[in-house]
Amino acid sequence: MSTSTTTSATVAPRTHLPVRDDDAPPPVPRPAIGAPNADELFVRLGAWVAAVAIAWLITQRFLPLAGVPWFLIVLFVSGVAMTALLTTMTGTWVEVKDRVAGAVVTSGALVVGAALVSTVAFVFLRGWRALLHANFFLDDMAGVDPKASFDTGGVAHAISGSLIQLGIALVITLPLGIGTAVFMTEVGGRFSRVVRTVVEAMTALPSIVAGLFVYAVLILTLGFPPSGFAAGMAIAVMMLPIIARAADVVLRVVPGTLREASLAPSASRWRTVWHVVLPTARPGLATAVILGVARGIGETSPVLLTSGAANFLVTNPFEGAMNSLPLYIYNGARSGEPALIDRAFGAAAVLMVLVLVLFVIARLVARPAGGNRRGLVRPVVRPVVRAVGAVVRKIPTSRSSS
Amino acid sequence: MTSLPLSDPGAPEAEPRRISRRPSGGDAVFVNVFRVIGASVLVITGGVGVFLAVQTVPTLRHYGIDFLTTARWEPEIDLLGIAGVVVGTISIAVLAMVFAFPLALLTALFITEYAPARVKPFLVSLVDLMAAVPSIVYGLWGFFLMMPHVAELSYWLQRNFGWVPFFEIRDTDPNSPVWDTTRYIASSFCASVPVAMMVLPMACAVMRQVFSQTPPGEREAALALGATRWGVITSVVLPFGRGGIIGGTMLGLGRALGETIAVALIISPAFEIKWNVLEVGAISVSSLIAIQFSEASPSQLSALLAAGFVLFVLTLVVNTCAAMIVNRSRSGADADA
Numbered sequence: 001m002s003t004s005t006t007t008s009a010t011v012a013p014r015t016h017l018p019v020r021d022d023d024a025p026p027p028v029p030r031p032a033i034g035a036p037n038a039d040e041l042f043v044r045l046g047a048w049v050a051a052v053a054i055a056w057l058i059t060q061r062f063l064p065l066a067g068v069p070w071f072l073i074v075l076f077v078s079g080v081a082m083t084a085l086l087t088t089m090t091g092t093w094v095e096v097k098d099r100v101a102g103a104v105v106t107s108g109a110l111v112v113g114a115a116l117v118s119t120v121a122f123v124f125l126r127g128w129r130a131l132l133h134a135n136f137f138l139d140d141m142a143g144v145d146p147k148a149s150f151d152t153g154g155v156a157h158a159i160s161g162s163l164i165q166l167g168i169a170l171v172i173t174l175p176l177g178i179g180t181a182v183f184m185t186e187v188g189g190r191f192s193r194v195v196r197t198v199v200e201a202m203t204a205l206p207s208i209v210a211g212l213f214v215y216a217v218l219i220l221t222l223g224f225p226p227s228g229f230a231a232g233m234a235i236a237v238m239m240l241p242i243i244a245r246a247a248d249v250v251l252r253v254v255p256g257t258l259r260e261a262s263l264a265p266s267a268s269r270w271r272t273v274w275h276v277v278l279p280t281a282r283p284g285l286a287t288a289v290i291l292g293v294a295r296g297i298g299e300t301s302p303v304l305l306t307s308g309a310a311n312f313l314v315t316n317p318f319e320g321a322m323n324s325l326p327l328y329i330y331n332g333a334r335s336g337e338p339a340l341i342d343r344a345f346g347a348a349a350v351l352m353v354l355v356l357v358l359f360v361i362a363r364l365v366a367r368p369a370g371g372n373r374r375g376l377v378r379p380v381v382r383p384v385v386r387a388v389g390a391v392v393r394k395i396p397t398s399r400s401s402s
Numbered sequence: 403m404t405s406l407p408l409s410d411p412g413a414p415e416a417e418p419r420r421i422s423r424r425p426s427g428g429d430a431v432f433v434n435v436f437r438v439i440g441a442s443v444l445v446i447t448g449g450v451g452v453f454l455a456v457q458t459v460p461t462l463r464h465y466g467i468d469f470l471t472t473a474r475w476e477p478e479i480d481l482l483g484i485a486g487v488v489v490g491t492i493s494i495a496v497l498a499m500v501f502a503f504p505l506a507l508l509t510a511l512f513i514t515e516y517a518p519a520r521v522k523p524f525l526v527s528l529v530d531l532m533a534a535v536p537s538i539v540y541g542l543w544g545f546f547l548m549m550p551h552v553a554e555l556s557y558w559l560q561r562n563f564g565w566v567p568f569f570e571i572r573d574t575d576p577n578s579p580v581w582d583t584t585r586y587i588a589s590s591f592c593a594s595v596p597v598a599m600m601v602l603p604m605a606c607a608v609m610r611q612v613f614s615q616t617p618p619g620e621r622e623a624a625l626a627l628g629a630t631r632w633g634v635i636t637s638v639v640l641p642f643g644r645g646g647i648i649g650g651t652m653l654g655l656g657r658a659l660g661e662t663i664a665v666a667l668i669i670s671p672a673f674e675i676k677w678n679v680l681e682v683g684a685i686s687v688s689s690l691i692a693i694q695f696s697e698a699s700p701s702q703l704s705a706l707l708a709a710g711f712v713l714f715v716l717t718l719v720v721n722t723c724a725a726m727i728v729n730r731s732r733s734g735a736d737a738d739a
Contacts, residue, residue: 069551094630094633095630097630097632098630098631098632098633101631101632101635102516102631102632104508105508105511105512105515105516106512106516107508108504108505108507108508108509108512109508109509109512109513109516109517111505112505112506112508112509112532112602112606113528115599116528116531116532116535118543118547119535119539119540119543119599120535122542122543122546122547123539123542123543126546175439176439176442176443176446177443179436179439179440179443180439180440180443182436182439183436183437183439183440184440186436187433187436187437187440191437191440191441192440194444195440195441195443195444198444198447198448198451199443199444199447200725201451201718201722202447202448202450202451203721204656204714204717204718204720204721204722205447205450205451205714205717206659206660206662206688206710206713206714206717207660207662208660208662208688208691208692208710209450209454209660209688209691209710209711209713209714210450212691212695212706212707212710213450213453213454213707213710215695216453216457216703216707217453220700220703237446237447237450240443240446240447241447244443268427268428268429268432269425269428269429269432269433270428270429270431270432273432291534294534295534297536298534298535298536298537298538298539299536299537300536300537300538300662300663301662301663301688301692304663304692305691305692305695326536326538326663329538329539329542330538330541330663330667333538333541333542333545333546333667334667341546344542345542348538348539348542351536351538351539352535352536352539355534355535355536356531358534359530359531359534363527
């Protein structure tokens with residue numbers, strides 16, 4: 001720098017020090033970037049306050065549109081209109097479009113949220129009374145009058161039936177499903193592509209058709225009685241492609257470098273799978289299986305065709321008709337008998353609790369372990385879990401290999 | 403110290419090792435065991451498809467090609483046909499998508515574009531939870547909570563838009579002093595509401611995932627040019643996610659076609675090709691199976707299996723198209739692997 005000033009013949013550029021101006025107005029605090037200023041807040045909130053008032057006026061005073069649904073519809077329309085109107089007063093057409101779109105998108109998401117909340121809340125509101133009775137969990141419906149109150153009878157037979165059938169299905173699908181996934185990813189070859197194509201195609205199988213298949217083959221052709229075993233088989237036929245495909249996608253995300261690192265010091269391929277591939281994918285596999293179970297436990301249609309509905313406790317899956325929670329709910333809801341419908345809601349609440357518990361477990365398992373376990377594995381877990389999330393969400397679909 | 407290896411002149415000539423990709427020893431056992439597992443799963447799952455396909459043969463032989471074109475299902479006089487059933491299935495599924503598509507799109511946009519970053523994972527879990535709620539629970543919700551409201555909506559639609567052919571309800575007078583509720587409930591319209599709830603989370607999850615993969619560079623470029631949030635959505639997010647939107651919708655449609663229990667709970671069966679979606683009475687393939695299987699004779703059972711096969715093929719075609727669209731589009735280019 002000093003050289004340039006000495007050699008240059010022209011006037012050297014000079015630095016001006018800022019001079020403090022005592023008469024300058026006090027500095028204005030800059031607003032946070034992206035946060036709405038007071039005007040914007042007023043437009044956003046004010047529009048909806050105005051909309052509530054307009055909706056009240058229209059539905060309660062001007063037009064004969066009684067009822068909450070009409071109020072909400074008018075509220076939505078007038079809210080969007082007010083937002084547009086208030087924005088036009090200050091902003092341009094572009095801003096109007098932005099605000100209106102924001103209002104519509106948020107309302108759409110709110111509708112979906114309200115629908116979900118109403119579903120869960122409705123089931124628990126109509127079913128919670130049954131849950132207060134201990135005998136609801138411990139007794140079955142043998143010899144209980146359909147009109148009886150909650151003091152007698154319960155759904156123990158349905159709960160145990162659901163668990164037994166699910167256990168049978170899991171014993172079949174877990175080794176076969178994950179084994180197939182290992183075959184498709186680790187063994188490979190032309191034959192594995194055939195298997196993958198067929199498995200992906202079969203995820204499109206509607207669950208009722210899986211039930212009908214087992215009904216036609218196991219019960220009508222082979223002469224088994226309708227039983228918990230048949231129901232478990234039906235659930236297994238339904239779940240097998242789902243779990244196999246989900247596990248396949250999970251295993252495919254395991255980085256090849258890990259496999260190579262294991263194979264290079266001459267570990268056998270089985271050891272590589274058992275000690276490297278499967279442990280790396282463990283959280284993903286667990287999530288896939290648990291969410292598959294959550295679907296299996298709630299699936300009514302295969303059970304409807306294959307298990308029969310006993311109203312007493314059956315623990316032997318080969319013995320004969322065995323009830324399960326979804327089937328119990330279905331029959332109760334169709335019976336038209338108010339007491340039985342209330343019981344069905346109680347059973348639905350139990351089923352929801354089961355599904356919620358499974359769901360929360362799946363979330364916890366899928367979360368990468370909090371403690372620093374092994375530095376190598378941690379960065380790998382995340383993509384695996386993300387992939388499972390993606391797969392499980394579109395479980396009954398086919399995803400072609402990329 | 404380092405010692406150099408001494409070359410032994412008497413040693414035999416070193417030969418290049420033979421390299422073989424054929425597994426040997428334990429690896430061979432491993433490969434073959436898992437090949438057997440894969441083959442058995444192939445037999446089980448493929449067997450279902452083949453079995454269903456084979457079952458359609460006696461049905462078609464017995465009822466002829468009329469099986470596909472007859473609308474009535476009357477086992478008493480041995481007249482079975484699935485035209486009405488298939489039309490009913492498709493109309494319920496399409497109606498469900500009419501509800502589910504805009505809501506799924508809006509929810510996906512809200513989660514990716516509008517929700518604060520802190521609540522985003524929570525919202526994603528909520529959508530997943532919605533997918534995990536058993537269909538029978540949605541059936542209860544649709545039957546006991548929603549059906550009266552939906553019937554009211556049907557009445558309103560009929561009174562104000564009765565001139566639209568779909569909204570016509572036969573044998574009713576919208577202006578009669580007493581509202582005949584029984585003509586408005588148990589319709590395809592009522593059944594499609596819980597089905598929409600079931601397929602919505604799936605469509606939403608696919609769309610959300612695709613939207614979240616929008617390249618940040620393009621998004622920031624739009625923002626830098628002064629685009630509003632909506633401007634970013636229309637110029638970057640939606641064009642990028644078009645494949646995901648179409649694919650997710652079709653996946654939802656595929657699931658809606660096969661939905662059983664909620665439909666069986668709500669509708670009252672009516673075997674005809676019916677375009678009046680608000681009118682009482684409807685049928686779908688899956689609910690037909692659920693209702694009819696117990697009193698079916700062997701030939702009727704094979705007819706039911708044939709109907710199931712038709713449903714399976716329908717679902718398969720829709721799902722395959724969806725997967726192709728999702729994979730062909732730019733969206734999801736680096737989804738995994």
